[in-house]
Amino acid sequence: MNGSPANEASNEALNEALNDDSSGAWVVLGKVGKVHGIKGWVRVISFTEIADGILDYPLLRADFDASVAPTSATRQLEIDDYKQQPKGLIAHFKGIDNPEEARLLNGATLSVERKALPPLESDEYYWYQLEGLTVINQHDECFGIIKSMLETGANDVMVVKATQESIDDRERLIPYLSDSVVLKVDLDERVIRVDWDADFLA
Secondary structure: OOOOOOHHHHHHHHHHHHOOOOOOOOOEEEEEEEEEEEOEEEEEEOOOHHHHHHOOOOEEEEEOOOOOOOOOOOOEEEEHHHHHOOOOOEEEEEOOOOHHHHHHOOOOOEEHHHHHHOOOOOOOOOOOHHHHOEEOOOHHHHHHHHEEEEEEEEEEEEEEEEOOOOOOOOOOEEEEEEOOOEEEEEEEOEEEOOOOOOOOOO
């Protein structure tokens, strides 16, 4: 049966979106882990602040290491079932019904289009927006760039990696506290200013 023009247009738009590798077009929300059981279930490692936040986006782009899957490095996956377990989240993707197929997904990153993320308040930021920003303190000392963010329960923490412009080669863990530590976030200038002395141990 031939697809309707509307469906064909929809599929074409989907394929175009999946193949859009422009910078910032996609945000990684998680990663596919090991196979769970014999019916195609897999462990899902979620990078969202709340682990099951990734479930808000059932349609995800899966990106594979080109050396492992050179002919299909990107594909769409749809979560059609999931379960919360003591050791984390497991999920089932539509059309993946045996461990052999599920094993091929191991290691794939799971992304969603940036425009699909809900808007935040003016003083709130997604982690992907903060990662890569240059960190400068109140004395105009450069600590490096935000390599990643950590969620500790009490507050988020910036993992700051030293660069050639840094005052030293230390990696720093700086709490992301908007009411005391973080002075200003400038996404246009790619800079975050913090009230944090260079000799603090963290």
